[in-house]
Amino acid sequence: MFEEARRRDQQDSMADKRALFALPENCIYLDGNSLGPLPVAAKARATEVVEQQWGNDLITSWNKHSWITLPQRCGEHLAPLLGAKADQVICCDSISVNLFKLLCGALALQHGRTKIITTTDNFPTDVYIVQGIQQLLGEERCQLITVDETEIEAALNDDVAILLLTQVNFRTGNVLNMAKLTEMAHQHGILTVWDLAHSAGVLPLELDNCQVDFAVGCTYKYLNGGPGAPAFMYVAERHENAFIQPITGWMGHATPFTFSSSYTPHQSVSQSLTGTPSVISMSVLEASLEMWSDVDIHQVRQKSIELGEFMLNCMQHLQLTDTLPLASPLNPNQRGSQLAFKHDHAYAICQAWIAEGVIADFRAPNILRVGFAPLYISFQDIWTACEALQKIMQEKTYLQPEYQKKQTVT
Numbered sequence: 370m371f372e373e374a375r376r377r378d379q380q381d382s383m384a385d386k387r388a389l390f391a392l393p394e395n396c397i398y399l400d401g402n403s404l405g406p407l408p409v410a411a412k413a414r415a416t417e418v419v420e421q422q423w424g425n426d427l428i429t430s431w432n433k434h435s436w437i438t439l440p441q442r443c444g445e446h447l448a449p450l451l452g453a454k455a456d457q458v459i460c461c462d463s464i465s466v467n468l469f470k471l472l473c474g475a476l477a478l479q480h481g482r483t484k485i486i487t488t489t490d491n492f493p494t495d496v497y498i499v500q501g502i503q504q505l506l507g508e509e510r511c512q513l514i515t516v517d518e519t520e521i522e523a524a525l526n527d528d529v530a531i532l533l534l535t536q537v538n539f540r541t542g543n544v545l546n547m548a549k550l551t552e553m554a555h556q557h558g559i560l561t562v563w564d565l566a567h568s569a570g571v572l573p574l575e576l577d578n579c580q581v582d583f584a585v586g587c588t589y590k591y592l593n594g595g596p597g598a599p600a601f602m603y604v605a606e607r608h609e610n611a612f613i614q615p616i617t618g619w620m621g622h623a624t625p626f627t628f629s630s631s632y633t634p635h636q637s638v639s640q641s642l643t644g645t646p647s648v649i650s651m652s653v654l655e656a657s658l659e660m661w662s663d664v665d666i667h668q669v670r671q672k673s674i675e676l677g678e679f680m681l682n683c684m685q686h687l688q689l690t691d692t693l694p695l696a697s698p699l700n701p702n703q704r705g706s707q708l709a710f711k712h713d714h715a716y717a718i719c720q721a722w723i724a725e726g727v728i729a730d731f732r733a734p735n736i737l738r739v740g741f742a743p744l745y746i747s748f749q750d751i752w753t754a755c756e757a758l759q760k761i762m763q764e765k766t767y768l769q770p771e772y773q774k775k776q777t778v779t
């Protein structure tokens with residue numbers, strides 16, 4: 370398998386992209402689906418923004434370095450990756466806050482319809498935000514309905530206001546069919562909101578072609594924007610005039626610097642902004658997004674699938690398949706850029722793997738999760754990681770007490 374890994378790395382047309390990242394030595398990083406590593410360009414931009422722009426040019430930087438248009442510029446970099454025409458994507462806040470804005474605004478467009486359907490196994494914040502809106506507006510104006518991923522289609526009817534779905538399940542990696550579900554929702558007059566946290570930067574997306582209404586996503590995973598990097602929002606052009614988000618801050622005003630005492634929404638996606646952009650984070654994000662200008666997302670997807678399939682072959686070769694059964698779909702086209710394995714000691718196995726220099730993550734209650742970020746992960750990384758895993762499983766090193774101790778953030 371090692372020879373095969375070496376051969377595939379030699380044939381990898383994306384192998385040169387690894388040099389764009391400041392990866393630590395002796396570390397195989399299989400957690401870019403939670404926090405992407407540091408791009409070299411982002412590190413340099415952080416220094417420039419802090420030392421030169423903030424340190425030296427001070428407040429003149431809003432104009433001199435165009436800080437004020439960072440949310441729109443980051444949106445422009447993202448749009449092609451999302452399959453969106455320009456002027457529909459903007460960077461701001463977090464997924465959670467952006468979901469609040471989109472869901473409230475979309476509910477208002479649905480005159481009298483109150484039901485928001487999402488999946489029971491969605492990432493919790495998506496569900497919590499709907500619960501919060503339900504509490505704020507009362508059940509007569511917002512009603513949360515959660516269904517199994519297999520029951521989504523059956524739950525769609527003319528009473529439903531919004532279908533809120535995460536395209537790639539954060540635990541299993543199962544991919545929902547965006548084109549089909551969006552079309553089915555529209556047949557019932559339902560608006561769709563897609564969470565692209567585990568899709569952006571790794572799955573080819575076609576928001577415009579799929580006629581998606583609204584979408585959110587984060588930039589700290591496969592897009593390498595850094596911890597807590599600003600999220601993004603997509604508002605389809607056809608909703609631009611009618612959609613009004615509820616956190617009507619001055620940055621969403623048509624003319625913020627007239628300091629008018631009454632709110633006039635910006636007639637563009639900029640209306641989705643609320644307050645001052647986090648300039649340092651967003652500048653770093655912009656440097657990371659610039660890396661994508663010559664990357665073919667279809668090639669990224671192809672390598673992601675190959676890495677996943679190669680890992681499954683290695684696991685089989687090393688006789689790990691029975692001890693670590695797959696919790697992800699077997700069909701690579703049906704899963705995102707990750708594999709999930711079930712084990713009662715998944716947490717401790719993950720800790721023992723980290724001690725061997727392989728960083729993956731644990732998702733409660735029993736999932737060992739591995740993410741594939743094709744720009745910097747090699748086939749040899751996968752083979753080396755699997756060999757380390759085999760040693761841990763054979764020697765049962767995960768039973769050592771030091772690996773059982775739970776940390777705050779897993």
Ligand SMILES: Cc1ncc(COP(=O)(O)O)c(C=O)c1O
Pocket residue numbers: 463464465466492494495535539564566567587600
């Ligand atoms: C599907 C999904 N939605 C939302 C979030 C988190 O959103 P936020 O940016 O608000 O922390 C995550 C991960 O943290 C996620 O996996």
Ligand SMILES: Nc1c(O)cccc1C(=O)C[C@H](N)C(=O)O
Pocket residue numbers: 402403404492539566597732778779
């Ligand atoms: N956003 C995170 C954070 O602030 C701390 C730790 C992890 C995260 C994550 O992104 C978790 C991730 N969405 C997941 O799928 O598990």
